[in-house]
Structures are given as C-alpha cells and as structure tokens.
Amino acid sequence: MSVLQGLTSQEAMALEDKYGAHNYHPLPVVLTRGEGVYVWDVEGKKYYDFLSAYSAVNQGHCHPKIVGALKSQADTLTLTSRAFYNDLLGRYEKYATELFGFDKLLPMNTGAEAVETAVKIxxxxxxxxxxxxxxEAQIVVCENNFHGRTTTIISFSNDPVARKNFGPYTQGFIKIPYDDIDALEAVLKDNDKIAGFLVEPIQGEAGVYVPAADYLKKAKALCEANNVLFIADEVQTGIARTGRLLATCGNCSCSDKNCSGTPEVKPDMLILGKALSGGVYPVSAVLANDDIMDVIRPGNHGSTFGGNPIAAAVAMAALEVIQDEELAENAFQLGELFRSEMNKYIANSKIVKLVRGKGLLNAIVIDDHEEGDTAWNICLALRDNGLLAKPTHGNIIRFAPPLVMNKEQLLDCVSIITSTLKTFE
Incomplete structure (x- = not known):
C-alpha cells in the first residue's frame, strides 16, 4: 500500500493504535483538512472545530497569510541552527518585543520548552x-496547574496520571492553591529563598478555571514587594484567546476606548506558544526585560530549531493576523454572546451546572454525580452533530473555537451544543 493512499477512519485509527505509543486518547474522528473554523474527516464530513488544537489555531486553520509565510521562507532558508545569524530572527525579536512590551525574547519551539526555559532563567x-x-532557590506554583509534561514540570504537577512512575522528581517547587491570594502571601512571608511565582492567568486544562478579577493584580503586587519574579504562562491564554492580546491585560477588551494600552498586570517573564504560530509550526518564546534576561549567556541555554527562519517568518505573520483582523475584539464580543446564550440554556438544565470563561476560552461543567463518562458521550454526540470538542477533568467540556469565527457561525454552534445537550437531560 502506498503511504499516500487514502485511508478510511477505521484504517487510520488502527494504524495509530498498532504503531504509535498510546500517550493520547483522541476523540474517534480522523481529520484530513482544515480551513478557517472548519475541519473535514477522511470521509468528507464537515465539522466546526471547537478546540482549535488547544488554542494553537486562534487565527483559523491554514490561514493563507501564515501558510504563505511558511511556504515562502521554506523555499529560501529553513534552518541554520544558532551557530550562525539569519536575517529573520532579529526582525521577529524586534516585532514581538515591541508588541508585548519587553526588552528581550528567547525563542524556543514548544510550550513545555518555554516553561522549562523560564524556570532556568x-x-x-x-x-x-x-x-x-x-x-536553594524555590519557585511557587499552583495546584491543578498544567504547564506541560517534561520531567521538571510534572515534578510540580498534582495530576497522578502525569506523575505516577516518572520519579524521582525535580525539587525546588512549592505548591499553593490557585486563586488564593492569602496562600501566596503566607508562603512569601519570611521566605527569602523564593525566586518566582509561576501561574496561568486562567487554568485551561483544569477546566477553564477563571480566578477572581483582582487575583493576578494582587499576586503581582506581592511578588514586587518580596522581590519575586511574576511569571505568566500564557501559552494557551495568550494571543487574543481571552478577548485581549494577553489574559494579563485586565478586564477591558482590545476595543475598549478607555484602554491605555498598558497591561493591568505586567509579568516579569511572559511565556508564549501555541497561537504564536497560528498552529502552522512549533514556535514558543520567553520574554523579559534586560535585568532578567541578561543572566543568560552563550552556552547556558539553546535549541537547534529555536529561532529558525521559518519560525520567525511564521510568528510575525501570525501576530500580524491577530492585529490586522482584530481577533482579540472578536473573541471578546463572541465570548460574551456565547456565555449569555449558554446561560439561557443552563437556567432550565438538569445536566449542565455552569458555563465559565473569558473571550472564546470557555467550558461547561456537566453535573455527573457518578463521575462517569457523560461528558465524553456528549462530545461523541457533538461530533455526530458536526462539532468537535473534548472533555477535560472528566466532567468538564472545553469550548475554544478559532477566533476568526463570526456571529452567525457561533449561534449555529450554540444551537448544535444545546440541541445535543437536550438529548442527555
């Protein structure tokens, strides 16, 4: 059989099951094409994508400007390693640091790599x-965090599936409850060995848990008072997903005429990934000012692919799309509409307890008293009805469509979701 020969869904899934490591449990659908907010399976069925590759495809599938940048650069120069300069990296670093308001950028490839980089810095x-x-340095992290699955990162995870039988674990981390400013204040008090506080502005994998409106602002103030670095992991929440360019920007939208353009909470280190490339190529980054980043010198850290010409070209195009198409504003407006429409349904629902989120990063909590497979079965039914989503933490379904979605499409998706949920009431 030719490797390019078409496969049925069952054949494709059987191949992965036989030859691939079983480190994922995908929804049983085999995708072959994507455009904008839609994806198609190998049999030709069309779906709304309501996961966006965990918010990597904020700009929509196969955005022509981003794909064009990749194709153009791939024809010219793909990789030099950092043994030599290339003519794209500096331009990308200048563009990104000016956009996000930092002095320096350290380029990597994946979100987990960027988190590891921030820990080292x-x-x-x-x-x-x-x-x-x-x-002796210690870094404060939050319970129920998700920053990746490398050995260091799982060392401060409390997910037993990610941790069990992967020890011994890396030391130097203190876990506190998320969205608990008193806990942070207590751990910082009289402990001069704490170097940083690593936090997700919204805990996505934990079920789109949104903290109190003043949590990040108060946490940053405590970090400043104790000379502790405030490190924001915006791999999933960044790049317009929550209705602003960064989730740490505060509660205004990017269309708010009262917005000063200055983030409400300015991290000391900012971690980006996923939509930094629009899902076209693995690109991540850590941004910080000179007084922090200048501790990194030649030989301290690196990556053969980090900062390669394709990554630089793709990231600039991806960020330009966010700005040019006003996707943060669109995410803000459609997110408000989505939660409003879902709350109308929830008011008379016995199976859905609540909807929560910001922008177009949302989740519904299923009332599954037996902690069974209701959320999974709902996602299977959604798939059958033309919409793809995935459960997290058993009874929570995350909804994160591409930010290029329009109002008509969103309302169509709400109709699919609510009509599907009715069959489970």
Missing amino acids: CRKWAYEKKGIAEN
Whole structure:
C-alpha cells in the first residue's frame, strides 16, 4: 500500500493504535483538512472545530497569510541552527518585543520548552541577582496547574496520571492553591529563598478555571514587594484567546476606548506558544526585560530549531493576523454572546451546572454525580452533530473555537451544543 493512499477512519485509527505509543486518547474522528473554523474527516464530513488544537489555531486553520509565510521562507532558508545569524530572527525579536512590551525574547519551539526555559532563567536570576545561595532557590506554583509534561514540570504537577512512575522528581517547587491570594502571601512571608511565582492567568486544562478579577493584580503586587519574579504562562491564554492580546491585560477588551494600552498586570517573564504560530509550526518564546534576561549567556541555554527562519517568518505573520483582523475584539464580543446564550440554556438544565470563561476560552461543567463518562458521550454526540470538542477533568467540556469565527457561525454552534445537550437531560 502506498503511504499516500487514502485511508478510511477505521484504517487510520488502527494504524495509530498498532504503531504509535498510546500517550493520547483522541476523540474517534480522523481529520484530513482544515480551513478557517472548519475541519473535514477522511470521509468528507464537515465539522466546526471547537478546540482549535488547544488554542494553537486562534487565527483559523491554514490561514493563507501564515501558510504563505511558511511556504515562502521554506523555499529560501529553513534552518541554520544558532551557530550562525539569519536575517529573520532579529526582525521577529524586534516585532514581538515591541508588541508585548519587553526588552528581550528567547525563542524556543514548544510550550513545555518555554516553561522549562523560564524556570532556568528564574533560578539563574535568583542566584546572580537576588543573592539566593546556589541550589536553594524555590519557585511557587499552583495546584491543578498544567504547564506541560517534561520531567521538571510534572515534578510540580498534582495530576497522578502525569506523575505516577516518572520519579524521582525535580525539587525546588512549592505548591499553593490557585486563586488564593492569602496562600501566596503566607508562603512569601519570611521566605527569602523564593525566586518566582509561576501561574496561568486562567487554568485551561483544569477546566477553564477563571480566578477572581483582582487575583493576578494582587499576586503581582506581592511578588514586587518580596522581590519575586511574576511569571505568566500564557501559552494557551495568550494571543487574543481571552478577548485581549494577553489574559494579563485586565478586564477591558482590545476595543475598549478607555484602554491605555498598558497591561493591568505586567509579568516579569511572559511565556508564549501555541497561537504564536497560528498552529502552522512549533514556535514558543520567553520574554523579559534586560535585568532578567541578561543572566543568560552563550552556552547556558539553546535549541537547534529555536529561532529558525521559518519560525520567525511564521510568528510575525501570525501576530500580524491577530492585529490586522482584530481577533482579540472578536473573541471578546463572541465570548460574551456565547456565555449569555449558554446561560439561557443552563437556567432550565438538569445536566449542565455552569458555563465559565473569558473571550472564546470557555467550558461547561456537566453535573455527573457518578463521575462517569457523560461528558465524553456528549462530545461523541457533538461530533455526530458536526462539532468537535473534548472533555477535560472528566466532567468538564472545553469550548475554544478559532477566533476568526463570526456571529452567525457561533449561534449555529450554540444551537448544535444545546440541541445535543437536550438529548442527555
């Protein structure tokens, strides 16, 4: 059989099951094409994508400007490693640092790599700038976090599936409850070995858990008062997903005429990934100002592919699409509409307890007292009705469509979701 020969869905899934490691449990649908807010399976059925590759495809599937940048650069120069300069990286670094308001950018490939990079920078800053004794720095993290699945990151996860039988674990992390400013204040008090506080502005994998409106602002103030770096993991929440360019921008929308353009909470380090490339290529980054980033010197950190010409070209195009098409404003408006429409349904629902989120990062919580497979079965029914979503944490269904979605499409999706839910009431 030719490797390019067409496959049925069952054949494709059987191949993965036989030859691939079983490290995922995908919804049983085999996709072959995507455009904008839609994807098609190998049999030709069309679906709304309501996951966006975990918010990597904010700009829509196969956006022509982003794909064009990739194709053009691939014909010219793909990779040099960082042993030499290339003519795209500096331009990308200038564009991104000016857009997000930082002095420096360190380019990587995946979100987990970027988190690891931020941890390394934070520790080195602690020893060289804050004066913590070497190997004694601690970083505060939140319970139910999701920052990736590398050995270091799972060391401060409390997800038993990600952790069990992968020890010994990396030391140097203190876990506190999320959205608990008193807990953060208590752990920072009289502990001069704490170097940083790593936090998701919204806990996506935990079920789109949105903290109190003043949580991030108060947390940043505590970090400043204690000379602790505030590190924002915006791999999933960044790049317009929550209705502003960054989730740390506050509660205004990018269309708010009263917005000063200054983030309400300015992280000391900002971690980006996923939609930084529009889902076209693995691109991630850590941004910080000179007083933090200058602890990194040649040989301290690197990546063969990090900062390659294709990544630079793709990331610039992806960020330009966000700006040019006003996708943050669109996400803000459609998110308000989505939650409003879902709350109308929830008011008379026995199976859906609540909807929560910001912008177009939302979730519904299913009332599954037996902690069974209701959410999974709902997602299977949604698939049958032309919409793709995936459960998280058992009874929560995350909804995150591409930000290029329009009002008519969103209302069509709400209709699919509510009519599907009715069959489970």
